[in-house]
Amino acid sequence: MAIKSIENLKTNDVGNSNVVVCPACGKATEMKLFAFTDASMVAHLLKKKQEGIAVCPKCAAVFRVNPNYMEQKQLGTVCTLEAHDLSPLDKRA
Numbered sequence: 479m480a481i482k483s484i485e486n487l488k489t490n491d492v493g494n495s496n497v498v499v500c501p502a503c504g505k506a507t508e509m510k511l512f513a514f515t516d517a518s519m520v521a522h523l524l525k526k527k528q529e530g531i532a533v534c535p536k537c538a539a540v541f542r543v544n545p546n547y548m549e550q551k552q553l554g555t556v557c558t559l560e561a562h563d564l565s566p567l568d569k570r571a
């Protein structure tokens with residue numbers, strides 16, 4: 479499953495997002511955020527390092543996170559994750 483493959487990759491757990499409505503299940507929840515710090519399979523898939531993904535704890539949907547949001551988050555900037563910052567990651571490892 480999607481979650482298991484994520485755990486097998488080298489990621490940084492960057493904590494939870496603010497409450498956002500999951501585009502997949504429509505529930506308001508805090509997304510679990512991960513940042514890729516090296517050339518993992520998914521980072522390769524996304525053709526970029528330092529990409530972020532978000533996992534919905536309600537339905538386990540996986541999303542690519544807007545790189546601008548991830549950048550701000552990692553810089554410690556207070557930023558709000560919006561539903562439009564999440565794009566479905568349909569090519570799963």
Ligand SMILES: [Zn+2]
Binds near residue numbers: 503535536537
């Ligand atoms: Zn969901």
